[in-house]
Amino acid sequence: MSELLVVAIGGNSLIRDEAHQTVEDQNDAVCETAGHIAGLIERGYKVIITHGNGPQVGFILRRAEIATAVAGIHRVPLYMCGADTQGSIGYQIQQAMGNEFKKRGLNRQAVTIITQTVVAVDDPAFQNPTKPIGSFYSAEQAEAIKKENPGWVLVNDAGRGYRRVVPSPVPQEIIEKDIIKRLAHDGYCVIGVGGGGIPVIRQPDGTLLGIDAVLDKDLATSLLASEVHADMLVISTGVPKVYLNYGRPEEKALDEVHLPDLKKYVAEGHFAPGSMLPKIQAVISFLEKGGKKAIITNPESLEEAVAGKTGTHIYP
Numbered sequence: 001m002s003e004l005l006v007v008a009i010g011g012n013s014l015i016r017d018e019a020h021q022t023v024e025d026q027n028d029a030v031c032e033t034a035g036h037i038a039g040l041i042e043r044g045y046k047v048i049i050t051h052g053n054g055p056q057v058g059f060i061l062r063r064a065e066i067a068t069a070v071a072g073i074h075r076v077p078l079y080m081c082g083a084d085t086q087g088s089i090g091y092q093i094q095q096a097m098g099n100e101f102k103k104r105g106l107n108r109q110a111v112t113i114i115t116q117t118v119v120a121v122d123d124p125a126f127q128n129p130t131k132p133i134g135s136f137y138s139a140e141q142a143e144a145i146k147k148e149n150p151g152w153v154l155v156n157d158a159g160r161g162y163r164r165v166v167p168s169p170v171p172q173e174i175i176e177k178d179i180i181k182r183l184a185h186d187g188y189c190v191i192g193v194g195g196g197g198i199p200v201i202r203q204p205d206g207t208l209l210g211i212d213a214v215l216d217k218d219l220a221t222s223l224l225a226s227e228v229h230a231d232m233l234v235i236s237t238g239v240p241k242v243y244l245n246y247g248r249p250e251e252k253a254l255d256e257v258h259l260p261d262l263k264k265y266v267a268e269g270h271f272a273p274g275s276m277l278p279k280i281q282a283v284i285s286f287l288e289k290g291g292k293k294a295i296i297t298n299p300e301s302l303e304e305a306v307a308g309k310t311g312t313h314i315y316p
Ligand SMILES: Nc1ncnc2c1ncn2[C@@H]1O[C@H](COP(=O)(O)OP(=O)(O)O)[C@@H](O)[C@H]1O
Pocket: 009, 010, 011, 012, 013, 052, 054, 158, 236, 237, 238, 239, 241, 242, 243, 244, 245, 246, 270, 271, 272, 274, 275, 276, 277
C-alpha cells in the first residue's frame, strides 16, 4: 500500500518577499510548490496538503477594517477571514495541483475540504495573543500603528520585523478528519486544515460556533497527521533544513535528529517562538503519538528530502 504523507505549506513560504505579495505572486509560489508535491504523487505517495494563512488572514482582516472605517461596510469577524483564506488559498492549490496532474498525464484530482478545528473556549490563549498575522512593520512603523490602533498587540516576529498578533488557542479536534482520510485513501489529493482550520467552539448543546482566533497550522497539521495515521509529516517552509544557532556564525544544519536530542535543543532555545518552534512542537507531538518520521525542508527540496537526500529528518 502506498504511504500517506501530510505536507504542510507555510503561509510565509507563499510570499517570497515584500515585493511579491500580490495574488499573482502567491499563485506563482503555489504553482512552484504544487510541482514538487505532484512529483511526490507521481512517485506513488498519497498526499494530504495543509497550508498556513498568517500573512493572508491579516491582509483580509486589515482590508475589512479599513472598509468599515472608511466606507461603513459591515465588520468581518476574524474566524470568517480565516474561512475566506481556506477558499482562496485552497482554490489556488487545487487548481495548481490539477494543472500539474494534467501536465504529467496523471489521472488524479485535488479537492479542498473546508475544515473546522475545535478549540476550548477557556483556552488561556484568548487572553494572551501570540499568533503573528499580516504585514511586517519596522520598529518606527509599529510605534505609530500602536498609537493609531490602541487595541493592537505587536511583537517582533523572529527578528524579521514587527507584526500584529492575535489569539491562537490549541487545536483539539479536527471535525472533518474522517472525510479527509477517506478521500486521501481513495487517491484524491486533499487540501484541508487551511490556516490550522477555522476555529470553532463546541457549545453545551453540541453545536459548533466560530470564534475569533488564528490557529497554528503546524500544530493542527500534526493533529490531523496523527488522526489519519500518516506515515510521514512533512513541513515545507522557508529553509532547506533546521539549524542550531540559526543566523549566527556557528550555525549548524541538522540532517537527522531523534526526539531526545530535539527536546534538548528546544530547551537550549535554538528555535524561535512563532516561527520554527511551533514546527518543532508539531513534530514532537506527531512522533510522541506514534508517528514514525517527520521532515522539515523548503518547497524546492521536497522531492529530494522525501527521497532522503536533504532536509532535516526527525525520528522518535
Ligand atoms: N533554528 C532555526 N532553523 C531554521 N529556521 C529557523 C530557525 N529559527 C527560526 N527560523 C525561521 O523560521 C522560519 C519558518 O517560520 P515561518 O516563516 O513562520 O513559517 P511558515 O513557512 O510556516 O510561514 C524560517 O524561514 C526561518 O527564518
